[in-house]
Amino acid sequence: MATTSRSVRHGSDDEDPTPAMRRLRRLSLHLLQPAPEGGGSLVPAACAGKRRAGGLDADAAALTAYLRGRHRKMQARVYEFYVARPELQTPVELPMAAHRDLCFRQMAALVREAGVRPLSLMAADPAEYFAVMEAVGGVDISLAIKVGVQYSLWGGSVVNLGTKKHKEKYFDKIDNLEYPGCFAMTELHHGSNVQALQTTATFDPVTDEFIIDTPNDGAIKWWIGNAALHGKFATVFARLILPLQGKGGEPADMGIHAFIVPIRDLETHAVLPGIEINDCGHKIGLNGVDNGALRFCSVRIPRDNLLNRFGDVARDGKYTSSLPTINRRFAATLGELVGGRVGLAYSSVGVLKVAVTIAVRYALLRQQFGPPKEPEISVLDYQSHQHKLMPMLASAYAFHFARAYLVDMYSEMKKTNDEDVTADVHVLSSGLKSYITSYTAKSISICRESCGGHGYAAVNRFGGLRNDHDIFQTFEGDNTVLLQQVAGDLLKQYQQKFKGGTLSVTWNYLRDSMNTYLSQPNPVTARWEGEDHLRDPKFQLDAFRYRTSRLLHSVAARLQKHMKTLGGFGAWNRCLNHLLTLAESHIESVILARFIEAVKSCPDEKTREVLKLVCDLYALERIWKDIGTYRNVDYVAPNKAKVCICFSTPWHTIAVSVLSFRPEPEPEPGPDAMLLCMLAGYP
Secondary structure: OOOOOOOOOOOOHHHOOOHHHHHHHHHHHHHHOOOOOOOOOOOOHHHHHHHHHOOOOOOHHHHHHHHHHHHHHHHHHHHHHHHOOHHHOOOOOOOHHHHHHHHHHHHHHHHHOOOOOHHHHHHHOHHHHHHHHHHHHHHOHHHHHHHHHHHHHHHHHHHHHOOHHHHHHHHHHHHOOOOOEEEEOOEOOOOOOHHHOOOEEEEEOOOOEEEEEOOOHHHOEEEEEOOOOOOOEEEEEEEEEEOOOOHHHOOEEEEEEEEEEEOEOOOOOOEOOOEEEEEOOOOOOOOOOOEEEEEEOOEEEEHHHEOOOOOEEOOOOOEEOOOOOHHHHHHHHHHOOOHHHHHHHHHHHHHHHHHHHHHHHHHHHOEOOOOOOOOOOEHHHOHHHHHHHHHHHHHHHHHHHHHHHHHHHHHHHHHHOOHHHHHHHHHHHHHHHHHHHHHHHHHHHHHHHHOHHHHHOHHHOHHHHHHHHHHHHOOOOOHHHHHHHHHHHHHHHHHHHHOOOOOOOOOOHHHHHHHHHHOOOOHHHHHOOOHHHHOOHHHHHHHHHHHHHHHHHHHHHHHHHHHHHHHHHHHHHHOHHHHHHHHHHHHHHHHHHHHHHHHHHOOOHHHHHHHHHHHHHHHHHHHHHOHHHHHHOOOOOHHHHHHHHHHHHHHHHHHHHHHOOOOOOOOOOOHHHHOOOHHHOOO
């Protein structure tokens, strides 16, 4: 275990044998020597950290139980299954074809031998399903994506967009993997702009069929998981065309709908007539997933293959829908597909946990340099290393609780079908998916660098984690586009506030925080520097929310100003960076609120104290990162700004002490069982 402080002897240059060592020693004197009295230096933070760490004792079992909760047994079942089957573990070096074959065998074994039924779990208990996804991601991220394509996307589209007849025909065979399938939405020319997809599904009233066509190369379905090798069906998103029902007898375009299209023979696995399948080839990562391209040439499917929950076509060709407009139907369709986005946010947290665990454990074990004529010290004893890794460790905890909140809301959405909850889940999943995946991608690189040359070895996993996770920032919605959805909803809620309307549950805080923003900051509060004040959850959350309200008010004013000359689109583009910052600020507020609530809800006192400490680190480090915003409006006075960094520094040190403990052997296999990384080993 790392200690919170080290004694240092101030020797002469003669004690250091090389110029490099002499330079390092001189630098260390600048960093570690006590400051002159009254100098206001931040150096004493290390002593403060040691003092505050006293009496805290992390209980590994209690912390594990609280974090993994009721999903512990299911995850242990998954870990235990793969630990006992070394032939199903992914080796470091594996050709693409072999990796794809292994990935399918891993999924088939999970379903047919371990007896896990992912689609049944997703329908009955989404939280348990996502816990399984995290566990299989520990085996291989390609496996998690493969499972997600089969169950969240292909299975989820049938369950969520279809009706009783579709579930009766397909559910069990999707669940037991008899019907492997694809989710064919993205096209070569359109990904984020789903409403502009060009694939068509034209109804033929003579034969009672839909004719699926790819009108041009830009409409080829692209990057479709499971398509290149294993898929037998595809949910194809296409424009529903009704001939002779438009103005003047022209075809009527009813907008984007989803259709079940068989793509391979169920017995021979041969590609069916009219369908062209090409392999997208070797990728930067996720090479266990067989991505392919699909082209359709007058492929006929029965009318019943339309997934008709939100719109249907009768035998006579008449179109009916409970939703009056194309935009309403489109929004409802995408709203039901949000599970994939929830899954990516959830899985990204799992990837962050793995990367940070490896980096922190290695930093505890690795020793480099030290005081003259004394043993070398742990790399994690260096303040610079703590400042790299500990905020990421705190963020992993914060994201863990935020994703649990997201899954709870998603589960409520599935149970109630409440429109307001659905809208909240759509926006929150967009924001958390974007924010968490971007943060994880950056953190993996920092973790790799923190492990020096050894972190560059493929066996130590950082390369695989980075490459496999990289696409998380793009699929299921480009992160920049998703943040704009969050910003757009915030502006909508802002407008509602001033019209006297009701705010959605997630954005309720805007009412009070906007009132705070519109009044002047309290000069007394701005100068409070006490430890109790800085660690007060109210101060922390108020600060986060004040920043969001300030950004929201200012960008609304800018948009109004620029719309007069640039129009709506031009004004949005002129303010785009401001809007992205607003969205990120809001998501950070949501994350902190959930972390604070999780700390309060923890039943074990010692564990609660530990989590409170980590929550403080998360909050104060974020405040310090954006201290310019708070200083510019005098929300935080200069002396208070200095104290914020003073207090955030020892939290780094304390976190080393209370979270980097050596775990006791777990009663059943846990995430460590699949870590499989030499750098993360214990002495």
